[in-house]
Amino acid sequence: MTPIFALCDEYVRKLAVLDPVGAGARGIAGSFAPATDYGPDGHAARADLVRGTLAALDGLPVTSEADRHAAAHLRERLEAEAAWHASGGPLRMLRAQFGLVTSIRDSVDLLPRGDDDQWRNIAARLAAVPEMLASWRTSLELGASKGLVVARRQVLELAAQADRFAGIHDKLVTSYGDGRLAGELAEAAKTAHAAYAETARYLRTDYAPRAVEQDGVGAERYAVAARQTLGYDLDPAEAYAWGWAELERIEAEMAAEIDRIRPGATWQEVSAYLDETHSVDGVDAYHAWLRERHDRAIAELHGTHFDIAEPLRSVDVVIAYGSASGAPYYTSPSEDFTRPGRTWWPLQGRERFATWRELTTVFHEGVPGHHLQRGAEKTAAPDALSRFAKTVGVSGHSEGWALYAERLGDELGWFSEPGTRLGMLAASAMRAARVVIDIGVHLDLPLPDGSRWTFEKACEVLSERGRANSSRVHPEVVRYFGWPAQAISYKLGERAWLEARQAAARQPGFDLKRWHTAALALGPIGLGGLAEALEGVG
Known part of the structure; x- marks a missing residue:
C-alpha cells in the first residue's frame, strides 16, 4: 500500500x-x-x-x-x-x-x-x-x-x-x-x-x-454547498440560464412524444390515460414489478454494455414503509458485501403505482445507475481505488451518472412500452426544474417573467413545468429549500457525463463498452476534473 x-x-x-x-x-x-x-x-x-x-x-x-x-x-x-x-x-x-x-x-x-x-x-x-x-x-x-x-x-x-x-x-x-x-x-x-x-x-x-x-441561504453559503455537491466552483448565473433552456428543450421533446401517444392530447389527458392503463394496484404487485424490472436490466446489460461483477448481479428492492420522502433512493453495499445494495421505494400513501413513470427510476437507482456505479467502486481492486474513494463520493458524479443511465436506457430502446419514454422525459423535466428552483430560490434570482421565487411558485413550476407527480411536489420542494445545491447535482452531473462521453467519442476507435468500463473504474471525482480524466478513453 x-x-x-x-x-x-x-x-x-x-x-x-x-x-x-x-x-x-x-x-x-x-x-x-x-x-x-x-x-x-x-x-x-x-x-x-x-x-x-x-x-x-x-x-x-x-x-x-x-x-x-x-x-x-x-x-x-x-x-x-x-x-x-x-x-x-x-x-x-x-x-x-x-x-x-x-x-x-x-x-x-x-x-x-x-x-x-x-x-x-x-x-x-x-x-x-x-x-x-x-x-x-x-x-x-x-x-x-x-x-x-x-x-x-x-x-x-x-x-x-x-x-x-x-x-x-x-x-x-x-x-x-x-x-x-x-x-x-x-x-x-x-x-x-x-x-x-x-x-x-x-x-x-x-x-x-x-x-x-x-x-x-444566500450566495456565500450556496457556494460552499455547491462545492460539496459538485466538486467544482459553480457559475450560478450560467447554470441558471442553462437550466431554463434545458427545461424548454425537454418540453419540446415531451410535446412530440405526447403527440405520438395520443395526437392532439394534452399532458394531463395523456398522463391520466397512462395512469389508468399502465399501472399496478397494491403494494405486493408494485414490489413484484420493481423486482422483475431490476433483474431484467441486470440480465440485459451484463456482457453487452458492461461486465457486471458477480456480487452486483442482484439488488435488494425494499418498500420504504413510513418514509416521508417524495423520492426513491439507494443505499450502497457494505465493503464486505454482507449488506447488499438496496433500492428503497416510498409509498406516499398510494395504492396504485404508475409504472409508466417509474421505469426510468429503476434504471436510475438500480442498474445501470447507482447500484452499478457504486458497486463497481466497492469491487475495485485495493490498489486501483483507495478506501476513501470507495466510501466517499461526489453527488454530481453519482447523480449525474444515474441520469446518464436513464439516457442510456433510452438509447438502448428500453422505453418501448407505451408511455415509458414520456415518463423518462417527465423525470428529466423534473430534474431541469430542480436546477432553476434551487439556484433561483437560494440566490433570489428572478424568473423569466421577472417575478420572484416563493414556496408556492416553486411548487407550481415543479408541477406544471417539471411534471412531477402531485404526491412528490411538496416533499421535493421542501428538500430543495433545505438542502441547497444538492438538487442541481443531477442535471449538471448529467451534462458533465454527456460532455465527457462526446469528447471521447470523437477519438478514432471509440468503443462504448470500453468507455463505460473506464468510467466506472475511475471512481468518484469532482465534476471539474471529469472530462480531463476520461479524455482519450474508449
Missing part, C-alpha cells in the same frame, strides 16, 4: 470511529460504537481530522496514476468539508428530508440482523437515539446563540417528520419475534420513539421561534 493509499485508509478508519452512523451508511466494515456525537465536541474532532489529514497529504509522494487520482479526490473532498465546517455548517445542520434525523432513523434499518449479537447491536443503536439527538440539539443551541439558524419552514417540516418517526421501529422489533432480546429491543425502541417525539417538541417550541422566515 502506497503512503497516499495508507493515508486514505487511515482517514476512513478514524472517521468511522468518530462517526459510526456515517460509517454504517457508507458500508464501512467493522465494529463501532452505537452513537455518533453530533455535539460541538464531536464536530470539532471531525474537523481536526480533516485538517490533520490535509496537512499529512501535503508531504506524501505520488508514485503512480492511481496515487494521483487518490490524492486529488481526497484533497478535493476534504477541502470542501473544511469549508463547510468553517462556514458554521455543523451548528445549523437541520433539514427535513434526508437530514440528520432521517440518517439516525435509517442507521437502525441498515444494521445487520442475523444472530442475537447483531440484534444486540440494533438494541444498542436504538437506545443511543436519545443521546445522539440530544447532542445534535446542543449544536443547534450553540448555533442559535451565534445567530446561525435555518429557515422556519425546515424546522416545522422536520418536526412533523420526527412525529411520524415516533413508532417507526415497531415493525423491526416485531420482526425479531419472541427471542431472549425481545424485551430489550422493545424497551430500546420505546426510548428512541420518545426521543423523536421530544425532538418534534423541541423544534416547534424552542427552536422555531428563533428560526428565520427566509428560505434562501
